[in-house]
Amino acid sequence: xxxxxxxxxxxxxxxxxxxxxxxxxxxxxxxxxxxxxxxxxxxxxxxxxxxxxxxxxxxxxxxxxxxxxxxxxxxxxxxxxxxxxxxxxxxxxxxxxxxxxxxxxxxxxxxxxxxxxxxxxxxxxxxxxxxxxxxxxxxxxxxxxxxxxxxxxxxxxxxxxxxxxxxxxx
Numbered sequence: 001x002x003x004x005x006x007x008x009x010x011x012x013x014x015x016x017x018x019x020x021x022x023x024x025x026x027x028x029x030x031x032x033x034x035x036x037x038x039x040x041x042x043x044x045x046x047x048x049x050x051x052x053x054x055x056x057x058x059x060x061x062x063x064x065x066x067x068x069x070x071x072x073x074x075x076x077x078x079x080x081x082x083x084x085x086x087x088x089x090x091x092x093x094x095x096x097x098x099x100x101x102x103x104x105x106x107x108x109x110x111x112x113x114x115x116x117x118x119x120x121x122x123x124x125x126x127x128x129x130x131x132x133x134x135x136x137x138x139x140x141x142x143x144x145x146x147x148x149x150x151x152x153x154x155x156x157x158x159x160x161x162x163x164x165x166x167x168x169x170x
Contacts, residue, residue, distance in 0.1 A: 012056070014028070014056070025115065032065055043091070050066040050107065051103070059114065067127055070130050074129075074130040076089055102151070125167055
């Protein structure tokens with residue numbers, strides 16, 4: 001006789017057709033806000049949360065994880081206290097940086113495909129700013145900025161309708 005039987009749970013449908021695109025994105029952002037505390041640390045651990053959300057079929061929440069991971073890279077490379085360049089950074093630029101940004105771009109494309117009217121301007125503007133600032137800092141430090149510039153171009157191709165002309169660029 002088994003007292004505790006594990007019954008299989010049906011997967012949650014994060015693409016509720018009853019929600020309009022804006023409500024769907026806000027619901028994903030709320031899930032991100034509830035879950036992010038489990039993933040703080042490095043850009044990689046935050047991006048890991050995004051990968052988990054994608055695996056669960058939740059691209060709306062995943063988008064915000066990858067956005068935050070990019071923001072965290074910006075904090076390390078551009079906003080560090082006593083920032084004198086690479087010697088003072090807690091992280092060295094590496095291939096996983098590109099993977100994080102690529103995950104954001106892929107998820108953005110997926111979100112736009114699923115929910116074309118989702119209000120993505122704030123996310124795209126923030127990531128644009130972060131990538132521009134990182135690439136500028138890298139150029140100043142003699143580090144190849146092209147991986148970030150290439151991804152900025154891809155971002156522009158994915159979201160040509162979003163005006164980023166007011167975003168800081170030096």
